[in-house]
Amino acid sequence: MKGSFLIYFALLCIVLGATFYSSSTPYEKQDIRGNIGHLIDAKKASHYLGGISFVYGKKEISIKALGVPGFIEFFIRKATHFLTFALTAFLMYHVLRGWTMPQTALPWSGFLALAAAVLDEWHQSFTPNRTPMLSDVVLDGTGICLMLVMIGLVLAFRTKRKRRPVG
Template identity: 40%
Template sequence: MNHTYVKRIKLWSPVVIIASVIFFFSSQPYEKQDLKPGILSKVDLSLVEKTADSVSFEYATSEISISRLGVQQFVEFFIRKGAHFFIFALLGLFFYRALLHEGVNVRKAIIYSLLFLAFYATSDEIHQHFTGNRTPLVQDVILDFVGGAFGVFIRSLKK
């Protein structure tokens, strides 16, 4: 097999795998991803309840607080949004890295990466529109994009 071909597969495989994982989870209804009956039911959340009891803010026109959601759903919100940020950070990092290794200059690689991330984050939320019990949110597009941009930034620090 051609050495260049193998190198390209190694470069782009993480991008394809991460994008596929995002697509897979976007295809699942909320009930299949609900953390409350599993992980969160086995964790003592009393410390969170005591320390974050006064935390309250709006996200996508909904109040996020323990008093409104309960402690399990409150924690689940942060886990879910952290997962959005983290997976898109990985996607941005590996997409940018692949472009650089393909010989794209840094400035163009950043621009192409950010455009790709904006497109993929938007298409992910559109995909969720067609998935049962999922709500597409502009705020999630922004969160995903910022996570992806963070990944690009982190990778850009490497010389």
């Protein structure tokens, strides 16, 4: 157990450190629209995705508003938010699981991962050309909740399997 705890703890530190670094980096240094523009056929993308339009954080998200590269970059950035904080919750759970029961580790890992998401957005407020957004915290929280549900289902399945009579 001690070896796996150290691995989960190290991975959690790496993920949180990478998140902090990313929040410290101005948007211009993270902008991948140029790379996307070279990889994606804008006409095809416009044909298939041109009808998609919605509001996120009080801004219109569409190909018309952002261009094809900006539209695709938006989804990459938001998927990264979602997955990063889902992973944070997963690692946080396994770190806390080394100290406490699963029933206690599960809600605390969610709370601490959400606290990290809030602190990440607050930290962005100090970075040039970065904007903290409540909608990003909600997205992060959704990733966290999905991960916690998945962990809970695995725990429930394992408990049910252990209770089955043999024979």
